[in-house]
Amino acid sequence: MQTKEKIFKGKTLAILSGGGDTPAINSSIENVRRRALLLGFKVYGIRKGWKGLLGDGDVVDLTNVPYNGAYGGTALRSSRTNPFPTKKNPEDRVPQVMKNLERYKIDTLVTIGGDDTNGAAKRIYEREGIPVIGFPKTIDNDLRTHTMHSYNGEEIEAVLCPGFPSGALCISNMTRHLRSTNESHERIMVLEVMGRDAGWLTGSATFGGAEMALVPEFEMTAERKERFFEEVKKRYAEKKNLIIAVSEGVRWWNDETKELGMVYASSETDEYGHKRFGGVSGVVASEISKRLGVEARAQISGYYPRAGACSDYDRRFTSALADKAMDLILRGEYGKMPVLDHIVAQNGLEEYNMSSIDMGSIGNQPLQAAYYDEQTFTFTDAYVDFLSHVLGAPYWPDFGCTFAKVRP
Numbered sequence: 453m454q455t456k457e458k459i460f461k462g463k464t465l466a467i468l469s470g471g472g473d474t475p476a477i478n479s480s481i482e483n484v485r486r487r488a489l490l491l492g493f494k495v496y497g498i499r500k501g502w503k504g505l506l507g508d509g510d511v512v513d514l515t516n517v518p519y520n521g522a523y524g525g526t527a528l529r530s531s532r533t534n535p536f537p538t539k540k541n542p543e544d545r546v547p548q549v550m551k552n553l554e555r556y557k558i559d560t561l562v563t564i565g566g567d568d569t570n571g572a573a574k575r576i577y578e579r580e581g582i583p584v585i586g587f588p589k590t591i592d593n594d595l596r597t598h599t600m601h602s603y604n605g606e607e608i609e610a611v612l613c614p615g616f617p618s619g620a621l622c623i624s625n626m627t628r629h630l631r632s633t634n635e636s637h638e639r640i641m642v643l644e645v646m647g648r649d650a651g652w653l654t655g656s657a658t659f660g661g662a663e664m665a666l667v668p669e670f671e672m673t674a675e676r677k678e679r680f681f682e683e684v685k686k687r688y689a690e691k692k693n694l695i696i697a698v699s700e701g702v703r704w705w706n707d708e709t710k711e712l713g714m715v716y717a718s719s720e721t722d723e724y725g726h727k728r729f730g731g732v733s734g735v736v737a738s739e740i741s742k743r744l745g746v747e748a749r750a751q752i753s754g755y756y757p758r759a760g761a762c763s764d765y766d767r768r769f770t771s772a773l774a775d776k777a778m779d780l781i782l783r784g785e786y787g788k789m790p791v792l793d794h795i796v797a798q799n800g801l802e803e804y805n806m807s808s809i810d811m812g813s814i815g816n817q818p819l820q821a822a823y824y825d826e827q828t829f830t831f832t833d834a835y836v837d838f839l840s841h842v843l844g845a846p847y848w849p850d851f852g853c854t855f856a857k858v859r860p
């Protein structure tokens with residue numbers, strides 16, 4: 453009798469993904485879909501995030517088709533549609549969402565997203581009581597997950613969201629790749645990294661050998677900029693080449709306007725009010741050249757960490773989170789989001805290491821102070837320990853030889 457009640461025969465679970473894509477979204481969809489099918493659900497995909505629940509709706513049937521979770525991105529497509537009234541669109545479109553959930557007879561909704569998509573899901577849950585489960589995703593890793601990291605007897609509140617492990621692997625590899633050309637020319641390379649207002653992803657460049665980093669959590673005021681140039685000068689004199697990772701959202705002091713500002717690629721805003729960043733690496737590189745007389749180059753990593761296949765860590769992570777999501781559904785605990793309880797290596801990614809948080813507590817989590825040393829502009833050993841659970845040991849290759857100078 454009890455077993456029968458737990459089979460969701462005749463019920464429909466729908467999945468949507470919103471916001472910037474990551475290499476781990478298809479993997480999340482595949483894992484949720486597969487488990488929902490085992491529980492007896494019919495599984496729908498809602499296309500383009502919240503947009504697929506507006507108007508007549510844009511819904512596809514995932515029940516009887518194969519789904520490839522290893523390929524990155526999201527086959528359901530994504531958008532930054534916000535159903536709540538915004539400056540850009542003052543109409544409250546939540547009634548359209550509600551109408552479509554009813555029309556398509558959707559009994560359970562799984563929203564794969566960061567704080568924008570899941571923030572909207574939380575608000576609809578609170579207002580309308582829909583049976584929703586949030587599923588984390590972001591390469592920025594700035595969605596609070598209450599994941600603890602044990603380091604040297606200390607408990608640090610970290611974050612780990614699917615998508616970040618794959619993105620961090622890309623940035624780490626890209627930085628390592630840049631080392632040989634940078635060494636050949638004895639340059640300073642300024643590598644710009646996505647992440648919006650958080651420096652989590654920028655730290656992964658440290659794994660590929662970036663010696664220094666600038667993050668949005670610490671504004672580059674006039675005073676801090678002076679210290680930064682001093683530190684760059686000192687390190688360049690010692691090593692004769694440097695990679696400096698710079699978060700796209702760093703606030704940088706403008707010597708002419710005497711103001712702190714961010715560098716945008718466009719003044720347009722999306723429906724959540726975000727402008728598009730881009731170009732701060734060029735500003736930092738040209739000031740380094742001017743101030744220190746050293747050749748500096750800017751390199752924007754752009755969408756590279758968002759692209760390509762899902763990493764092994766993320767494959768296993770999304771699988772364990774999907775197990776937890778199903779556990780929540782079986783218990784009828786809606787309005788929650790499965791999260792990783794403690795930072796663990798890949799082989800520890802099992803359902804018993806997953807927990808859940810109320811969607812009401814969803815919010816942003818900037819980089820912890822324990823992870824970044826603003827005096828030296830470097831990521832700390834605690835950060836390296838955090839990320840080595842995900843990426844393994846850091847590896848910093850170099851030419852590995854010095855030559856004796858020949859005298860005529």
Ligand code: F6P
Pocket residue numbers: 472473590591592646647648700728729758
């Ligand atoms: O939030 C993810 C993210 O990749 C940010 O790091 C970046 O600032 C933004 O999305 C870029 O957005 P879009 O895909 O709209 O250009």
